[in-house]
Amino acid sequence: MEFTPALHSEWLKIRTLRSLVGGLAAVLLATAMFSALAGADSEGADFDPLFSVFFGVSFGQIAAIAFGTTAMSSEFRGGALRIALTAVPRRGRWFAAKAVAIAVPVLVVGLVTGGVSLAVGEAVLGAKADGLTWGEELRAVVGCGVYLTLMALLAAGLTAVLRSGVATLSMVIPFLLIVSFVIGDMSGSVADVLPDRAGQVVFHETWDGVLGPWSGLAVTGLWAGAALLLGAWRVRRRDA
Amino acid sequence: MTSIDVQSLTKEYGSRKAVDHLTFTVRPGLVTGFLGPNGAGKSTTMRLVLGLDRPTSGSATVGGRPYPALREPLRHVGALLDAQAAHGSRTGRDHLCVLAASNRIPQRRVDEVLAETGLASVARRRVKTYSLGMRQRLGIAAALLGEPEVVMLDEPSNGLDPEGIIWIRALLRRLAGEGRTVLVSSHLMNETASFADHLVVLGRGRLLADTPMREFIDARVQPRVRIRTTDATALKSALARHGHDVVEHENGHWTVDHARVDDIGRLASAAGVPLLELAQEEGTLEQAYLDLTGTETEFTTQTQEA
Numbered sequence: 017m018e019f020t021p022a023l024h025s026e027w028l029k030i031r032t033l034r035s036l037v038g039g040l041a042a043v044l045l046a047t048a049m050f051s052a053l054a055g056a057d058s059e060g061a062d063f064d065p066l067f068s069v070f071f072g073v074s075f076g077q078i079a080a081i082a083f084g085t086t087a088m089s090s091e092f093r094g095g096a097l098r099i100a101l102t103a104v105p106r107r108g109r110w111f112a113a114k115a116v117a118i119a120v121p122v123l124v125v126g127l128v129t130g131g132v133s134l135a136v137g138e139a140v141l142g143a144k145a146d147g148l149t150w151g152e153e154l155r156a157v158v159g160c161g162v163y164l165t166l167m168a169l170l171a172a173g174l175t176a177v178l179r180s181g182v183a184t185l186s187m188v189i190p191f192l193l194i195v196s197f198v199i200g201d202m203s204g205s206v207a208d209v210l211p212d213r214a215g216q217v218v219f220h221e222t223w224d225g226v227l228g229p230w231s232g233l234a235v236t237g238l239w240a241g242a243a244l245l246l247g248a249w250r251v252r253r254r255d256a
Numbered sequence: 257m258t259s260i261d262v263q264s265l266t267k268e269y270g271s272r273k274a275v276d277h278l279t280f281t282v283r284p285g286l287v288t289g290f291l292g293p294n295g296a297g298k299s300t301t302m303r304l305v306l307g308l309d310r311p312t313s314g315s316a317t318v319g320g321r322p323y324p325a326l327r328e329p330l331r332h333v334g335a336l337l338d339a340q341a342a343h344g345s346r347t348g349r350d351h352l353c354v355l356a357a358s359n360r361i362p363q364r365r366v367d368e369v370l371a372e373t374g375l376a377s378v379a380r381r382r383v384k385t386y387s388l389g390m391r392q393r394l395g396i397a398a399a400l401l402g403e404p405e406v407v408m409l410d411e412p413s414n415g416l417d418p419e420g421i422i423w424i425r426a427l428l429r430r431l432a433g434e435g436r437t438v439l440v441s442s443h444l445m446n447e448t449a450s451f452a453d454h455l456v457v458l459g460r461g462r463l464l465a466d467t468p469m470r471e472f473i474d475a476r477v478q479p480r481v482r483i484r485t486t487d488a489t490a491l492k493s494a495l496a497r498h499g500h501d502v503v504e505h506e507n508g509h510w511t512v513d514h515a516r517v518d519d520i521g522r523l524a525s526a527a528g529v530p531l532l533e534l535a536q537e538e539g540t541l542e543q544a545y546l547d548l549t550g551t552e553t554e555f556t557t558q559t560q561e562a
Contacts, residue, residue: 021328025358032350033343095341098308099398102335103358105307105324255309 019113022104026117030087039083040121043164044129047076051133055140065145069137070156070219074192076129077167077212080122081188084168087118088247089181097256111176111248115169122168123161130160152221155229159218162233166240170211173243177250211239258319258332258405259283259437260305265314267300267461274300276461277314282439282454284405287432289452289469290441291545297461298441299337299410306335306408318406330359334399335408339391339415344384348375348394351383352401361402369397374423388415396424406437413447425451449541457548464548469541476547477539481512481520484533494527495520509533 030036047070054071091097091114104110134153138145175184192212207213208225215236218229227235260282267275275297282288290298303309305316307323318326318333326332342351352366370379373393383391392415399407409428413421428451432438439456442448448455455472457465465472483502485491491510495502500512500520512520517536524531 021358021360025354028350028354028357029346032346032354035345090343093343095338096343098303098306098337099341099355101308102306102337103330103355105326105329256303 019109022109022113023116025103026113027120029090030117030121033086033090036083036087039079039086040125042079043076043083043122043125044132046079047072047129047160048132048136050075051137052140055137063144064221065141065148066152066156066221067219068141069134069145069148070130070160071137072133073129073160073163073216073219077164078189078192080126080164080168081171081192082185083122084118084171085175085181085184085188088114088172088175089184092175092179092181097251101256107252108248111244111251115172115244118168118172119165123165126161126164127157129164130157133160148221156219159215159229159233163215163218163236166215166233166236167211170236170240170243173240173245173247176247177243179250209235211236214239260406260408260439261315261317261320262301262305263315263317265301265304265316266312267297267304267309268312273461275304275311278458278461278463279314280456280463280466282406282437282456284437285432285435286453287428287438287440287451288454288456289448290439290456290458291445291448292441292443292458292464293549294443295460296458298458300461301458302335302337302408302410302439302441306333306337328359328361328402330355330361330402330404332402332404333406333408334402334404335410336392336395336399336412337410339388339395342383342391342394342398345382347380347382348386348390348397349379351394352398355398355401359402365401365403369400372400373397389417389420392416393420396427404436406439407431408439410441411443412440413442413444421447445540445542445545457545459549472548473539473541473544476544478514479516479539480537481515481517482533482535482537483510483512483520483524483531484508485510485524486530486532490527490529491524494523494529498523511537 050072051069054068091100100110101107104113134157171184171188174188175181178184195210208227214227214232217223217225217227217232262278262280265275265278266273278297278301292298300309304311305318305323315322323329323333349366349370352369353363356363356366370376373396375390375393375397378386378390383394386394392412396409396412399409412424416424428438428440432453440448440451449469452469455465455467455469456463483491488510492502495512500515503511503513505511517534521534524534
């Protein structure tokens, strides 16, 4: 068994499910739409034009998480995992192929989303976005792709740990919507190293926490990596 | 040639032994019927062979190697475990394409097995629109995809219509005829009797029998002769004189246990008893199976000594 056929198969699994292809489209649409809306409200002392342009990522990430969750959870329904592991019995290899098949499309869609979001957001902001440098814009676009990918992988890893998409979504979505918003204002606390808070530093023109744009993404990467390792361990250990 | 070898295989779930020191070999060129009541450990054994469950002890190999060590395993072993496992939102054809891609099986095989299983016309419909019988056929198509030397099917006739049952019977015979190793589990005796050459019988996780089907039946069911006559009294006395017991049945026929038509026919003729019907009743798999499970404890001790 080699890796390429396993990856090819996992990619086909994603491509042949309409809900998953739709989920990828939703990442782009939700992000661009909410970035445009955010631009309409650009008053206030702590206005950050870069964050305004990428405000929609907070919503687009939910679609990315749903994508990562569904792509993984479809293997935990009925006897699907048995079919998958009968075709690719090396479980570590199968899990790695699954993770790559989830990561690559999200990365591509995430980069496009970043570009579209930038164009839409700046068009809405007009002159207020003039202060953004080329470097900052590029950083945020790349960051958008990487951040969404890591969140999708985090969700996929958790799904493999919990063996259920419903359990994962009912844990992650409330977490993003409530926990982060509630304790989000307490900068310099534990909240800064939560996967979403840390990763979203990349969308800010200025930041005052310990984590910068890239170290923040690295922290999100650690979360995603930990979830994937736990998921892989559980798939390898458990009877299918 | 590839056989399935199960060596003192044991699988415990908590304190319950689903499979208990099982040892048997499934040989190529034969259809081996895998019998036992629900919960006897047939499906567990198949999962253990496929490396899906880890055995508590013992081993299961295909062609001498553990399943996970096979390169492109679908080209060696084709299995149907659960026909409901295919994702409902994918088309039947896509389901097979996904499997084919993982083992570098050419696309043309997908269309071949779809035609072979009679699914060509519904191949581009989503699996959730399939009937139980169509899903069963899709599962069988998946098992045949890699032209494997070993085919393992768990209850393949589930949900098939009468035509489908005849089809699967012919398919199993053909696969064995091509020299493949075929293991088919079932709890339907008459169905199994129609295609199996060899039997492996489980009861509560233990091996109860591993014998050719004909021997299995002959060893357990005594042949008997079925007779209908117009003169029951004459028949009874003629047979009694030669030490045969005649049993009357509700619908007017009689049976003689432990007897052969050659003898009974001559006796009746010599006694001048008019016969309307004279036939040998062969033992059925069902009778033999019930006989076995009735004497389960005794038989298990015997096989373990052997």
